[in-house]
Structures are given as C-alpha cells and as structure tokens.
Amino acid sequence: MAKDNLQGLNVAILVTDGFEQVELTEPRKALDEAGATTKLVSPKRDRVRAWYFTEWSVEFPVDVTLDQAKPEDFDALMLPGGVFNPDSLRIQPKAMAFAKAFFDAGKPVAAICHGPWTVIETGATRGRRMTSWPSLKTDLKNAGADWVDEEAVVDKGLVTSRKPDDIPAFNRETIKLFSGARGRRHAA
Structure with missing residues (x-):
C-alpha cells in the first residue's frame, strides 16, 4: 500500500471506555501509516480506557469530545x-x-467485532451483507443484515470484521x- 494512499483524509474513531485496545491501535496505526489523520471522538472528556482481552x-x-465533533469535519468513521x-x-x-x-x-464506515452494535442503532444494517463477533449474529439478522462468517466483508460503504485475528x-x-472517500468530508 502506498504510504500516501489516504493523504488528506480525516477519520473519526468513535469510542468510549471499554473499547478493545488492539481493535483501535492496530487499525489506527494502519490508517495513520497510509496518510490519514485519525481523531479519537468520545462522549468522555480527556481520556478513554481500553480493555485488553480480559482486563482493563x-x-x-x-482528541475531540462528542459535543464538539462534527461529522462534516470527517471523511470516514471507524468503530472499534x-x-x-x-x-x-x-x-x-x-x-x-x-x-x-x-x-x-x-461516507465510508468500518466496524470490527462488537462495533456493529453501533451500526444496528443507526438503522444502517438493513440490506447489508455483514460480519461481526459471532454473538451479534442474531442481532444483525434481526436488524435486517445478511450475516456471514468471513474475516472481512465490504458492502455499500461499510467494512465489517469478526475479531482481532x-x-x-x-x-x-x-x-x-x-x-475513495476523499472529498466526502463536507457531504454531511
């Protein structure tokens, strides 16, 4: 991948306490290395605490509190x-x-593991092919998604994955x- 593939792209990473650490740090590192600017957006002020597999x-x-964050300032969203x-x-x-x-x-969105719970609440699952942590399978199906057991699924501007592996x-x-999201920032 070209190092400047995402040059000029602003990506919001929406989190609060209890996000799976590796599901934030590894994708964020990849996005940053590809040239994107990533910002942690949270309803919490100052700091958020990670979960590392079985413990805090x-x-x-x-970077930006949810009260101050504007979707129009970002080109894409990631949901750990x-x-x-x-x-x-x-x-x-x-x-x-x-x-x-x-x-x-x-605008494109990426959600991994339990991240699709957030997608369900937005109403954006209906008619999309998706994956997630296995325990969300029924939730996603009930919300109108076509759930599949694959490592990464891309459908209608949404990437989903199952787990840290x-x-x-x-x-x-x-x-x-x-x-492909450049220039989408002000579309909201």
Whole structure:
C-alpha cells in the first residue's frame, strides 16, 4: 500500500471506555501509516480506557469530545469493538446521531467485532451483507443484515470484521474503502 494512499483524509474513531485496545491501535496505526489523520471522538472528556482481552488496560487521550465533533469535519468513521464500548455508545443519542450522519452522507464506515452494535442503532444494517463477533449474529439478522462468517466483508460503504485475528484483512479492506472517500468530508 502506498504510504500516501489516504493523504488528506480525516477519520473519526468513535469510542468510549471499554473499547478493545488492539481493535483501535492496530487499525489506527494502519490508517495513520497510509496518510490519514485519525481523531479519537468520545462522549468522555480527556481520556478513554481500553480493555485488553480480559482486563482493563491503559488510557488514551480524547482528541475531540462528542459535543464538539462534527461529522462534516470527517471523511470516514471507524468503530472499534469491545463489549463495553459499543454497548455504551448505542444508548447515547449524540453518539448515534454522529455515527448515523456518516451513513446518511454516504461516507465510508468500518466496524470490527462488537462495533456493529453501533451500526444496528443507526438503522444502517438493513440490506447489508455483514460480519461481526459471532454473538451479534442474531442481532444483525434481526436488524435486517445478511450475516456471514468471513474475516472481512465490504458492502455499500461499510467494512465489517469478526475479531482481532481479522485485523490484517480489516485494515486492508478499510484502507481500500476509505481511499475513495476523499472529498466526502463536507457531504454531511
């Protein structure tokens, strides 16, 4: 992949406490290395705390609070998983309005593991082919998605993956999808 493949692209990463650390750090690193500018957007002020497989981990600085974040300032959205993170985000109206704005504007979105819980709440799952952590299969099907068990699925501007082991495929497909997002920033 070209190092400047995503040059000039602004990517929002929507998180709160309890995101799976590797599902944020590895995709963010890949996006940054491809030239994107990534920003952690959160309803929390200052810092968010990661979950590392079975226990709480380190904190990360919040770049933009959800109250200050505007979807029109970003070209694409990434949704890391972890059980706590999307479960908390999906009951916060501002977080759901922020995520929904990307789908409404036709901007690309990437969600891994439990991240599709957030997508369900935006109403953007119906008619999309998707994957996720296996426990979300019924939730996604009930929300109108065609759930499949594959490492990375791309459909109608959305990349989804199942788990941390899928991160290489998730990164590859996310960068490929996001590379077509230039100029979409102000579409919201």
